[in-house]
Amino acid sequence: MNMSLLSTEIxxxxxxxxxxxxxxxxxxxxxxxxxxxxxxxGLLAILVTTFFQYGINETTFHxxxxxxxxxxFMKELFLVAAILVTLxxxxxxxxxxxxxxxxxxxxxxxxxxxxxxxxxxxxxTIYVGMELMTITFFVLVAYVLGNGRSSExxxxxxxxxxxxxxxxxxxxxxxxxxxxxxxxxxxxAKLHWSPALVIAVVTxxxxxxxxxxxxxxxxxxPDIYEGAPTPITGYLAVASKAAGFAVLVRVFIDGLPLxxxxxxxxxxxxxxxITMVIGNVVAIPQTNIKRMLAYSSVxxxxxxxxGLMSADAAGVKGILFYAMLYVVANMGAFAVAIVVAKELGTxxxxxxxxxxxxxxxxxxxxxxxxxxLAGIPPLxxxxxxxxxxxxxxxxxxxxxxxxxxVMSMVSVYYYLNVALYMWxxxxxDNRPIHVPGAIKFTVLFAMVATVFFGIxxxxxxxxxxxxxxxxx
Amino acid sequence: MTIGLTHFLLLGxxxxxxxxxxxxxxxxxxxxxxxxxxxxxxxxxxxxxxNKYVAAGSYTGQVFSVFVIVVAAAxxxxxxxxxxxxxxxxxxxxxxxxxxxxx
Numbered sequence: 001m002n003m004s005l006l007s008t009e010i011x012x013x014x015x016x017x018x019x020x021x022x023x024x025x026x027x028x029x030x031x032x033x034x035x036x037x038x039x040x041x042g043l044l045a046i047l048v049t050t051f052f053q054y055g056i057n058e059t060t061f062h063x064x065x066x067x068x069x070x071x072x073f074m075k076e077l078f079l080v081a082a083i084l085v086t087l088x089x090x091x092x093x094x095x096x097x098x099x100x101x102x103x104x105x106x107x108x109x110x111x112x113x114x115x116x117x118x119x120x121x122x123x124x125t126i127y128v129g130m131e132l133m134t135i136t137f138f139v140l141v142a143y144v145l146g147n148g149r150s151s152e153x154x155x156x157x158x159x160x161x162x163x164x165x166x167x168x169x170x171x172x173x174x175x176x177x178x179x180x181x182x183x184x185x186x187x188x189a190k191l192h193w194s195p196a197l198v199i200a201v202v203t204x205x206x207x208x209x210x211x212x213x214x215x216x217x218x219x220x221x222p223d224i225y226e227g228a229p230t231p232i233t234g235y236l237a238v239a240s241k242a243a244g245f246a247v248l249v250r251v252f253i254d255g256l257p258l259x260x261x262x263x264x265x266x267x268x269x270x271x272x273x274i275t276m277v278i279g280n281v282v283a284i285p286q287t288n289i290k291r292m293l294a295y296s297s298v299x300x301x302x303x304x305x306x307g308l309m310s311a312d313a314a315g316v317k318g319i320l321f322y323a324m325l326y327v328v329a330n331m332g333a334f335a336v337a338i339v340v341a342k343e344l345g346t347x348x349x350x351x352x353x354x355x356x357x358x359x360x361x362x363x364x365x366x367x368x369x370x371x372x373l374a375g376i377p378p379l380x381x382x383x384x385x386x387x388x389x390x391x392x393x394x395x396x397x398x399x400x401x402x403x404x405x406v407m408s409m410v411s412v413y414y415y416l417n418v419a420l421y422m423w424x425x426x427x428x429d430n431r432p433i434h435v436p437g438a439i440k441f442t443v444l445f446a447m448v449a450t451v452f453f454g455i456x457x458x459x460x461x462x463x464x465x466x467x468x469x470x471x472x
Numbered sequence: 473m474t475i476g477l478t479h480f481l482l483l484g485x486x487x488x489x490x491x492x493x494x495x496x497x498x499x500x501x502x503x504x505x506x507x508x509x510x511x512x513x514x515x516x517x518x519x520x521x522x523n524k525y526v527a528a529g530s531y532t533g534q535v536f537s538v539f540v541i542v543v544a545a546a547x548x549x550x551x552x553x554x555x556x557x558x559x560x561x562x563x564x565x566x567x568x569x570x571x572x573x574x575x
Contacts, residue, residue: 127543131546148558155555155567155570
C-alpha cells in the first residue's frame, strides 16, 4: 500500500480538520478573516504540491484507489475552484448571522469529497466521495440561517440529492451483482448485455445526470442556484459539476463496454442534444442573474457531454480543457454577481443598468466571462468548444457540432442582454461601487486567465492531452 | 421451496419501488426522507444477497452495505437539521409550502 498516492487527500483532510480546530480555539467566534486567509494559503500550498504528482500511474488499496494524470488534473481543477470560491467568500461571510468561521472548513471538506471522486477506481470509493461532497453541499446551500430562501434551497437539494444517490446506488448494486466486483476496470470484461445491465445503466445515467444537471435531470438546479449563497452557487456550478463529470467519464469509459453491452453512447448523444437545446432556450426569458447562469450551466453540461460522445482521448481532452476554463469564466461571473448583490442588494438583470459607469472593472469582467461562456473568439471558451466539437467531428458525426454551434449563437443573445444593460443603460444613481480586495483579485484572475488561454491555449491543452491519455 | 437469489432481489426491488412511491407521493418532508431510507435499505438487501450468491467468499458487498448505512445516517442527521431550519421559517414541513423559488 503506497500511502504517498493519497498525499493530496491527506493534506486536504488535515487542512479541513485543522481549520475546524482553529475555529474552536479562536477567542472571538465571529472573527473569521484570519481563518479565511489560512484556508487560502493551505489550498494554494496543496495546489503547488499537485504539480509534482504528474506521471505516476498506480493503483493502491486493492485497486480501490487510482492515481493517474487524469485524477491529478481534476484535483487541480477542484483546488482552483475552491481557492476562487474562498477568495470571493471572505467578504460575503461578513453578512452571515452565525457560524462564520466554520464555513471555510466546509468548503475544504467538499473539495476533499471531489478529490476522492476523481481518484476513485471502485464503486464504494465513488459513493463515499460523492456523499462527502453532496452532504457538505446540503449544509453549505442552507448556510444562511434565518433566510427562508437559503433553507428552502437546502431542503430541496437534500430531498432530490438523497433520492438521486439512492437511485445511483441501486444501479451500482446491480453492477456488483452482474460482475461480482466493484472495481471499475474489472467490470469491463465481465459485463454483457442483459436486462439488468440496461436498468443499471439507466439508473447510473440518472444518478450522474443529476450531479452534472443534464436535461431531464436538471430541474433542481435553477431553484437551488437561486436560493443558495452566491459563492456556493458558483462552487456548485463549477466544481460539483466537474466532479460529476470526473466519475461519469471514468465509469463509462473504463467500466461499461460498448460492444456486447448497452449502447450508452446513443443515450449520451440524446442527453447532450436535448441538454444543449433546453438549457439555452430556457435561459432566454430569465431575469434573475443566478437563474440565468443556472440554465447556462445546464447548457454547458450539454457541451461537455459532447466530449464524452466521442469516447476517445481527444474528446476527454476537450472535456478537461473546457471544464477548467468553465471554472474560471463562471467564477468571474459569479464574483461580479456577489459584489452587485452585496452593494446593490439585487440579483435582477435589469438592475445591472449602468454598471459600466459605476464600476468599469466589474462590467468588463462580467462581459468577458459571459462572452467566453458563449464561445466567442479569441476568448478561452471558443478554444474549448473547438476541441470538444472537433473531437466528435473527427468521428464523422456532425450533428452535435451543428447543434452546439447554433445553440451557442442562441446563447449569445441572453449573455449579451446582460452586457447591454451594463453598457447601454443609464444607472439609477452614479455612486461608484466599492470592490473589496479579495474579489478584485478573483475577477482580475478570471479575466486574465480567460483572455490568456484564449490566445495561447498551448500549455493547458498539452497538460489536458496528457491527462486524457492516461485514461486510455 | 428454498429461498434463493431471486427472492431476495424481488424483495429488494419491491422495497425500492415502495420507497420511490413514498418519495413521489408524500407531501411531508420527513415522510419523503423515510421513503429515501427505504430505497437505501433495498440497495442494502441487494448488495448482501449478491454477496452471498454471486461473490461468495469475498466481503465487498457487505462492506459496501456498511458504508451505505453509515453515509445514510449522516445524510439523515443533516436532513433532519435542514427540515428543522425550514420548519422554523415556514412553521410547516409540507413540501407544497416550499414555493418561494420557482421558475
